[in-house]
Every structure is written in C-alpha cells, then in structure tokens.
Amino acid sequence: MIATLDLPDYRTQTPAVAERFAKLKQRPPVLSVRGLEKRFPSPQGEVTALKNINFDVHRREFMCVVGQSGCGKSTLIRMLAGLETPSGGELLVDGKPVRGPGRDRGMVFQGYTLFPWLTVKANVMFGPLMAGKAKYTAESEARQWIELVGLSKFEDAYPHQLSGGMKQRVAIARALANEPRILLMDEPFGALDAQTRAQMQSYLLQIWKNIDITILFITHDLDEAVYLSDRVLVLEARPGRVKEIIEVPVPRPRDFSQIALPEFMATKNRLQELIHPESERKEDKLPMLRLTTVGDDVE
C-alpha cells in the first residue's frame, strides 16, 4: 500500500468536485436497487450471495463495483441484466421494475460476444434489425455507432480480423446500438494487455462523454475503478453487502497523469483498505522443498 503520511482524506473534495457531485445527485436515478437479495441453493445449504443491497445510479453517472472474489459482483450484474431472478428486493430502471432482459440495459462482458460469422457492421445492426428497424435505418445508425468507437475503417471486417481491444469496441457499439438507458459492463477489459486496457479506458470515457448513457462497470483493478468512476461501490463478501460507496474526488476530465495526484492515491488506498484489510493480509508460505544445490541466495 502507498504510504498514507501526506495523503489527504479521500473524502476531501475541491469546490468544483463537490459541485459536480451535488449536480449529479440532483439528476434522477436511472437505476435503483432496493433491498436486493440473492440466495442460491447448494448441497451444504443455502448460499446468501447478496443481502440487502441498496443504491442508486444517477443519469450519466459512471459507477464502478469492486470487491473481493466471491462477493457477488457478477451475481449483481446478472440480476440487473435480467439473467438471474432476485430472491428478494427490487430493481428499477427509470422507476420501472426489471422483470427479465430488456433493451433498456446493454451488456458488455469480458469474453467477446460478437457473432463471428457477421461483419462489424452486421454485428452492430443485429439488435436494431431484431427490434424491427428498417435495414436502411439500422445500417446508417450502425455506421454512426461504429464511427463513435473509432472503427469506421473496419466496418466490413470480421471479428477474427480484429485485435482484442477492437473487438471490445465493437461489443460496446453493438450494445449502444440498442440505445439502452444503462450500460452494464462485467470486467470488459479484464482479458486485455495493460497497454490496450489503458487505451480502452480512455476510449470508454470519450464515448461516455459524447452520449446520454449511464454506466455500471465491474472491475478488480482499483486504478481502473478510480480512473473511470464518479462513485465506486465496494461490496464485502459472505454475504455480499455494500460496505461503502466512495465519491471519487479526482476532477474531470480525467487523464492518466492524475494517477499521481494525492486524491487519486488516497482513494485507491481507501479501496485497498476496504477490500484487503491489514488484518486479513497474510503471506502464505509454501512448504520448504529445495531442488537446487546452487549456493546463491536469490531471496
């Protein structure tokens, strides 16, 4: 963990940041989660994956969800997508209860979920065509979404001709083509190398800035969470519960140099404390089995 000596409190906000949050909270929530519960049957008895989850995501807000492995992040996003049924509580999009999958929620997963036999353009047109749009309209709209993600030169390419980052940009365009109210992203950049991942984070912020979309984004990467978010929701495990919702005090627009700002480091430190408390951090020792006779000590 970064030394905390000279870092400000992560709750300290400049007047500009505080004003931004005041405005954000005045906007109506696109997503409301009320008393949400999820229990799974298991041979050892019932597993409570999520218990009494409450939060709102406001219009055009970018919220990240972080937490230890097994704290229920995927369960939460699958319920929001309508792929899993809650055991209790309510999920509302624009005040209307979620009863299953719907076009008001776009999904982007870690694995590339493009149709490999369709071109980029045909992948992006697929949703609007299924919704009954005329081919001409679906095509011209698809071109616009492809342009938004910077892939106009590749509209006739097939997924196997694209890099991992480009495929994820097509997946974003395809999700946005349905004009959802909220984009649900489950570790979308988890399989990308560090450089592509950083590039995708920057692209995503540019896309978000240019359209009326609210984003809920799951990640394991705390730098990514602080860099992207307005607020970060921290889940704790067994049972999955909201531990804290942090307002990120880093000003917008964001750029990578902000990673060195004291408020960035203070927020990341706080997330680290919440997810891996000092008391839980222990170094696991492997059994001593020495298979070399070379005398140099490497550690």
Ligand SMILES: Nc1ncnc2c1ncn2[C@@H]1O[C@H](COP(=O)(O)OP(=O)(O)OP(=O)(O)O)[C@@H](O)[C@H]1O
């Ligand atoms: N279909 C299922 N049946 C039984 N238990 C489940 C099922 N899906 C998830 N769980 C349990 O619910 C809890 C939350 O799982 P979930 O996959 O949502 O966590 P996660 O935070 O997404 O984990 P990770 O970060 O490792 O992906 C875990 O204890 C998991 O074992």
